[in-house]
Amino acid sequence: MTNPASAPSPHRRPAGLALGFLTGGVIGASLTAFIGGCVVERAPLVVTGLALPAVYGLAYFLGTLPRRARRAAVVPCTALARIEAREATKAETSDVPVRFELSVVPDDAPAFRVEMWQDVNQVELPDYRPRGVVVVEYPPDRPWKTRIVERPTPQWEERAAGAEMDAVPGPVVKGETPSGCAGGLLTLLGLLLGVAAVLLLFRADLFDSDGGTNDGRAPSAPAPTPSVSVSVSSSWSTSTVTSATGTVTLGSGQSMLDGNQLREAVESLTRGADRRRALTVVVQERMLTVVFSPTGVRAAGFDPRSLPYDRVPDLVEEAGTTPGVGTARSWQLIADRVTGSLRLRVVVTGSGGSGTLEADGRGTVLRRSGGS
Known part of the structure; x- marks a missing residue:
């Protein structure tokens, strides 16, 4: 015959709830600090986001070490x-x-x-x-x-x-029961309070990173946006300009080989006092695409307005006469100057194959290749 023991409490509920609340606060604060620091590029916030959970984990380990040592010493x-x-x-x-x-x-x-x-x-x-x-x-x-x-x-x-x-x-x-709804709510409350604490303590870094300095001087001018898109449409073309590229699309029945069409399209993309330079210019039957040089890099690229416009129709026609090309169906001119001098490459695709012609910046033919 046995005497049943009363059911002991499987865990100390207040301590577990407090630990859940504190853990939620650490999670919210560390994530907010790390993500916010990465966004506004503030090293102290990033370091805080990384160091806070490490310090909390170390403190928890040291704080529970005596209890775990006592439990390990108990003979089962x-x-x-x-x-x-x-x-x-x-x-x-x-x-x-x-x-x-x-x-x-x-x-x-x-x-x-x-x-x-x-x-x-x-x-x-x-x-x-x-x-x-x-x-x-x-x-x-x-x-x-x-x-x-x-x-x-x-x-x-x-x-x-x-x-x-x-x-x-x-x-x-029964075994250690989860803290249930109350524990989940306390953990969520701790997480929200951790987020709020970081936003309050580092509000100057997070929300005033682009404002004026705290030494009494006037605020500096805002930095230029990395990409500004401007689109202009008319009955004959559509023009789109960003910080990296510019594109002109002609209307139906028009061609970049007609008259001064190519020159006017290039000038529409390079208006202004900055005289933007280009790394690559791609010309097709009804489309012009200009890849601009990065801002602040003076040596790279070329002035797209320096292209030999008068020679482009002749170069396209000459590339189309390459043996084996047949009846020309499409053409493309690529001008680039990443290093060295400006080079033009004209590719004409026909019913029998394609022909390629390379020329210098003045439009002088250097070599031809291709055919079926």
Whole structure:
């Protein structure tokens, strides 16, 4: 006959709630500081976002070290237990999570009922049948940490084989339960307060990064935007200009080889006092595309208005006379000067193949190639 023990509290709920609240605050503050620092390019914020969780983790480790040392020094109790209920869940591996309800009967302490989870190999699962007797171990101060001993010593194995036990009445000691809705709300509240704390403490860096300096001087002019797009449409063309490229598209029935069409299209993209330079100019039948040099790089590129406009129709016609090209269907002129001198390359595609012609900046033919 056994005397059932009263169900002990599986954990200290206020401490767990406080830890969840603090963890949420650290998560919110560190993420906000790190992301905000990356966006506004502020090293102190980035360092704060990285250092805060590291400091919190170290403090938690040092703070719980004495408790974990005390628990590690406690010698676990060994006892016999009767399996009152067993519920196995499905698993894709050989080890199956099983929920056990046990009646634990220690030799020198009151008996108690406990609910616990343990992974059991599928092959060994039939050995743990209800009303069977097993050997268990548990810390005396935390009986909800009960574990079934899979390979007990011969003495305990012999005792379990010949033991007959009755079910222990009374409440069931369950494992550490989650903090539930209250814990989740406190964690969320801590996260929001952590975000708010970072936004409040670093508001000058986050929201006034483009404002005036704090030394009394006037605020500096705002930096130019990296990409400004301007589109102009008319009955004959559409023009689009950004900080990186410019494009002109002619209307139906028009061609860049007509009259001064190409010259006017280039000048429409290069108006202004800055006289923007180009890395590459691509001309097709009804489209002009200019890739501009990066801002502040003076040496790279060329002035697109220096192209030999008068020679372009002749170069296209000459490339189309390459043997094997056949009837010309499309053409393309590419002018670039990344290094060295300006070079023009004209490619004409026809019914029989394609022909390529290369010329210098004055339109003088240097070489021809292609054909079927």
